[in-house]
Amino acid sequence: MRNIDKFYIDGKWVAPLSKVTHRLINPADETPIAEIPMADAADVDRAVAAAKAAFETYSMTSRDERLVLLRRLLDLYNAAYDEIAELMTREMGTPIAFSKSAQAWVGQAHLEAAIAALEKAKLEEVHGSTLISKEPIGVCALITPWNWPMNQLVVKAAPALAAGCTMVAKPSEFSPLSSIRFAELVHEAGFPAGVYNHITGHGEAAGEALSRHPDVAMVSITGSTRAGVAVARAAADTVKRVAQELGGKSxxxxxxxxxxxxxxxxxxxxxxxxxxxxxxxxxxxxxxxxxxxxxxxxxxxxxxxxxxxxxxxxxxxxxxxxxxxxxxxxxxxxxxxxxxxxxxxxxxxxxxxxxxxxxxxxxxxxxxxxxxxxxxxxxxxxxxxxxxxxxxxxxxxxxxxxxxxxxxxxxxxxxxxxxxxxxxxxxxxxxxxxxxxxxRAPFGGYKQSGNGREHAEWGFEDYLEVKSTAGYAA
Known part of the structure; x- marks a missing residue:
């Protein structure tokens, strides 16, 4: 059994403040395969503070600087492709052939789509004498479920990184292994410390603390409708943006x-x-x-x-x-x-x-x-x-x-x-x-299936604010 005892915060693997842990069970044979830490509000505060500090400089990076980092991340992801697939088979039981053909592939596809969206994005445009600019929204909380570990994480993280946002990712405690490996790849790619932070934790503790946190500008959650409603309620007091991809009965x-x-x-x-x-x-x-x-x-x-x-x-x-x-x-x-x-x-x-x-x-x-x-x-x-x-x-x-x-x-x-x-x-x-x-087509729902859209330029736009500067072209 693997003992995972650290979070990735501010560019380093650090010991958690919380003493709560979760035992990860292999669904194929019911044997324990890992013990992982469960973040509390103090751990969330530390991760958000790192992301907030990093936003000051990362939000000012150029398109070209972010493209270099994202392309390097894609190369590293491709090199670790089979390893990522094997981790998903261990943590959630998908047949290895499916993990390689679908579960790992979708992470690759979303990285490619985010790169393409950033390459063609029109981030500034002058209307008359007014500059219309699109800027990163700020610190983002990325809350993801267990069923498509790389799909749901990378579809959020890649466009957020492309937009110039910083973030705290909290995957499900039932499929954390591949997400931890992704955090390692982000580090290897050379993203500045604090841009990407990774914790594990229960929704009612870490998810709640992220959703309520005054320094989080946006929460993107994929999960059940019940979880989406809980996040929206917790986020309401600070009027932050909430993007929800929730349940379906298609x-x-x-x-x-x-x-x-x-x-x-x-x-x-x-x-x-x-x-x-x-x-x-x-x-x-x-x-x-x-x-x-x-x-x-x-x-x-x-x-x-x-x-x-x-x-x-x-x-x-x-x-x-x-x-x-x-x-x-x-x-x-x-x-x-x-x-x-x-x-x-x-x-x-x-x-x-x-x-x-x-x-x-x-x-x-x-x-x-x-x-x-x-x-x-x-x-x-x-x-x-x-x-x-x-x-x-x-x-x-x-x-x-x-x-x-x-x-x-x-x-x-x-x-x-x-x-x-x-x-x-x-x-x-x-x-x-x-x-x-x-x-590269937008994905998201009507009614209680959520709001907002993910994938390609639609996901990229979700992580941007729009600013108008009158008198810019004097």
Missing amino acids: ANIIMRDVDLEKAVKDGVNACYVNCGQACRAPSRMLVPAERMEEAKAWATEAADAHTVGSPNEDVVLGPVVNELQFNRIQALIEKGIAEGATLVTGGPGRPAGLNRGYYVRPTVFGDVTNEMTIAREEIFGPVITLIGYETDEDAIRIANDTVYGLSGYIQCADIEKARAIARRLRVGSIWINGADWDP
Whole structure:
């Protein structure tokens, strides 16, 4: 077991002031793999003070100076790519092939996108005699979840560094190892002391202290809607900017004009990505009501093709991240059965032959109504619900009938019809006919899925303030 006993503050690895620790458990076999410190308000004060002091000079650096640092960081990230992937497999159980092809890749993609955004950004422009300038907002608190460790950290840190901000990063205590390695890479890249600070801690202690801190100008959080609301409340007294990327319960509308077998199987595969632990997962599959039985058969075939096992083996799905998440998924599966949904395949308990580790059976529910708990709550596991619709209007109504508004999916052979449906969905991102995820397109949600946008220039703009200087061009 690895003992991690320091935070990265002001360019140095320093002992925490708090004596609270957290034991990190390998979700694949339930063995302890690390002991990490949990920051308290005093640790937060120290990290924020370092970031505040560094802002005075780092905010004045030129575009070219920051580009040199970011390009060096990207080179170091690429050199450590396989190591980062292996750390994510250890801490959250993603199969190693997926860690390399997706979990590590997204961090690389966001670094590249932030560099491109900085290269082309128009930071100053004269309107008449007035200078319109965009300046770094200040000290930023970056609060990230466990499900995509590099995606969620780098999508915040890279544009914040590009903008000239300084920051305190607090990743989830359930996936800290890859984030600690990223802090080491930032140090190796040569960013000035205090620009990037890294602590670990519980949300109710460290996250709360960061959100309330008067010297923090912005909080960017990815997490549950509950966590996002807590951050916004804590931040309100100091009127700081809060950017939230929160939960989702995305609908996948399968229209009558497509190949149902292919659309259903593709939809199941998309829902189960990262073992279903993705906020944009298309977990509500909307199918023509008269073809529900066919859809259930195709969904079963797709789900049963997902092998489950040790993430170091050639499997599709590893475990979910921890015991708490495992128990939550089990309770929601039981709730679906109790409320009358048809359990088509999977169900409670571990897959056969897996007696240790937080492994979940790939599960399909059919005959679900949109009022059932499993259609309303974010399950965050390999569980998909099949909901029947009668008309196109009915499908759009069901898709929008949720407190969330993160993502939507449409399978439709008629592209004009698909575009018309897309315009009516109250979500921040839509994928038509299996379109690829684009790290240079804006990402974020409507309604209780949050506010603000991440990725590329949209994420970059989130870390800037706008200033007008009248009489500049005398």
